[in-house]
Amino acid sequence: MLAELWSDLRYRARALFRRARMDQELEEELHFHLDRETEALVARGLPRAEAMRQARIAFGGAAQVREASREGRGLVLLEQLGQDLRYTLRTLGRAPAFTAAVVLTLGLGLGANAAMFGVVDRLLFRSPPFLHAPERTHRVYLASMDRSEEGVDVMAGYTRYLDLRRGTTTLAGLAAVSYRPLPVGTGLEAEELPVGAVSASLFDFFDATPALGRFFTAQEDTVPLGAMVAVLGHGFWQARYGGRPDVLGQAIQVGTGTYTIIGVAPKGFVGTAEDTPPVLFVPITAYAGTFRAGPNVSSYYTRYNWSWLAIVAQRKPGVSAEQATADLTRAYRESWGAELALSGSGPGVELARPRVILGPPQEERGPRRSTVAQVATWVSGVAAVVLLVASANVGNLLLARALRRRREMALRLALGVGRARLARQLLTESLVLSLLGCGAGLLVAQWGGALLGSLFLPPGTGGGALTDARTLGFGVGAALVAGTLAGLAPILQTRRTDLTEALKAGAREGGPQRSRLRTGLLLLQAGLSVVLLVGAGLFVRSLLNVRALRLGYDVEPVLYVYPNLRGARLDSAQSTALRLRLVEAARAVPGVEGAAQGLTVPFWDTWADDLFVEGIDSVARLGSFTLQAGSPDYFRVAGTRILRGRGFSEEDRQGAPPVVVVSQTMARTLWPGQEALGKCLRMAKPDAPCLSVVGIAEDIKQNSLTADGGRHYYLPIAQYHPEAAVLFARSRGAAVELAETLRRHLQPLMPGDAYVTVTPMADIVGPGMRSWQLGATMFVAFGGLALLLVGVGLYAVIAYDVAQRRHELGVRVALGARRGDLLRLVIRQGVVVALSGALLGALAALWAAPWIAPLLFEQPARDPAIYLTVGAILLGVAVLASALPAWRATLADPASALRAE
């Protein structure tokens, strides 16, 4: 069997490449036969001429024999493909408008998909470069019961990592990684850049060789303090050091430590980082050992109270994920016990039921996937729908064309072309078109991909579609699928072609039932675009709702200033004085309307303390209460309104009677139905001095835009940790432009290596709004695209119909039909299709509503207003798309229409 196949292949290859030679051999062989036959007949006594004639008769049709022999070579398929291609290119060249419409339609559909694929692939499917055995590599999630719900943690402490490493036997490797922005460099040049603090074991996960020098080893990654060495990322090495080889041995200031460069990672190496690629990698113990500012970090490898790193595991070959999970869970339970023994409080193993979950190496595919990833998944669905609409459109155009070519097809059938051959010809045509569309689509994707990448992906990780093999492959594959789908429609039509009828009927169409398939396609398109437009409406409304949401503080004009001491040793008084100087300096910067001190910033950090209130057994049981401390200007600068009572004043200094401002919800929670002003709140201890409530502030969104208890209280910063203060500045104009100016003014005040970062509030709150922003942008873009395609499709079909019905319309005019009648007749056709499609689409959207509801913001997924608006839009498009052909129909001249037949 195999031998036969091989021989077959060899023969075909020879036939393909040595065609002339084989043709010549065939001629010679046939010639030889005829000569021999003639000779034999002559030998029997026939005259030569008669012998030649007889020989030819006995031989049969020489041309047919030649053709059959060639077919025996197995080349015919290829030759016919060549013919089909040439024929296709010729016919397409003759219909440039049609070709352009198809290529453009497909290009937009395919481009949207290829671009979206690039994004989703990077977000969800692509494993980190150089990773060997991605299928055995996992992100380790730690789950435990918190009250009645199971909480899942991505972050763990170094001690936990050590426990898991010691307690497991099924793993080939376990690594601790922490990717975080750290100041790199010193002085005004100091810049926060993404840095990878990783255990040396991480490098064993990859098949990567350093571009220069070496990676660090396990001996350089030991507690309490690892070696102060750094491996540069390739991009950073190129950008900052110009790719010079003499960087090895140079010193670089990272965070609070000075590191020696020992190597450069290969191009594209990012470790397991999914965000912006790290500019350099340092031993995780070197980072943790020099991090002095945090609480209790000096014992980071013995205590459990600092969760700051992610754990990555690689199974040994042959170990199943279940076995590894069980192994890790056992180790985690032991570790939980050890933590309990150390701290003496907290739920026991039986209650907390700690367990390990192994996820894919991409965090977005794990149990803690972000809304952005969910929205991206939805948007790819949307892109696929757009492609479907585009395919339907192209199918429709091809169909209209096929109908126009019915006579040609019938003629070819009558001349003996096989139906299969004809179908193949049509398929070739649609595939050629789809490949042309694919070319256009990849150009669209190249441009649109960069745009999408900037929306969905961390900077520096996206890439163009043309340079990415996976996206290219996807684009071509999608093009072939779309082309085949679109090509099916006209092929179905040829199967029904009735020869005699088609030849008799001329170029005119038989009747309305002919266009059932096309109407079906139009319905599908209209329905799908309604679904997309409803989605667009829902997301836009969500986004508007989010934007209109009162957060309890202003966003646009506010800047957050964080003084990072970076190891500079200041006592409490010096630190307090520094922060006061910073506020003064900030106030003096032109463009700054006001500056104030605070303690925390919403979304980024949260402070809390135990509270005690007379008459309430346990305040903690009522929910979580978060705190902020501020200087007298705080409320004005942040834009938080005081509803009743007063804010802080200069009088609320250290030593003065302690006061507190509480949020509205907090007041209601603690003293329901009572006047909160003047009430007494105690912090930390039941017998602590009484903080008297002097004001009620509006609620704020502290950690999330969607759900927040709003229980928040404010202390005068002079009475609560003034040495840890941060700054808020309020700008007169755009905060974003002020940020760098402010930084340059404040930086000179910082001692030693210390530095400040200035972040617009919009950048802090923005990521929380991103999923709706993305959803709104993408749904609107794709919905609009689909609507455009539907409009074009509707126009093409109706225009075509009108052209076909010229005769009928002419007769109508001849019988006394008025312009208005014809207009109504044609427009009604488009409107009926659009409305039926809209109905179907609305049903589909209603059906899909429960799935999209969780992604919306204070917006019912079945909002009738949106459905009605979308219906009206589609109706408008339908009227527009049919108005032009309808107008043309009214120009039908009865005389010429009737004469043309």
Next chain:
Amino acid sequence: MPDERLDLPQGTLDLLILKALSLGPQHGWAISERLHQVSRATLQVPQGSLYPALHRLERRGWIAAEWQPSENNRRAKYYALTRTGERQLRTETEDWRRLTATVDLILGMR
């Protein structure tokens, strides 16, 4: 005059060619002559249809072709049975015998 000659059932031409070549390598004309003589002129094989069959068999690797000088000293394309061809001939002969025996059996029914 009634035509006594038979048309070949589909697929049997291949078997006959293989059989003819089992006696030794031959060129196309000689094969057709041999079939003609052995069948006592009963078989109606248009000589031309031999060649597509020969090329098909060659493609399958059951016969191999080689250009050699012929009996009248002209270049001719000689076909010879390959090892797979021999095996194929055996199985096809076997199949044919079983088929005709079965058909006989059924035609002999009363």
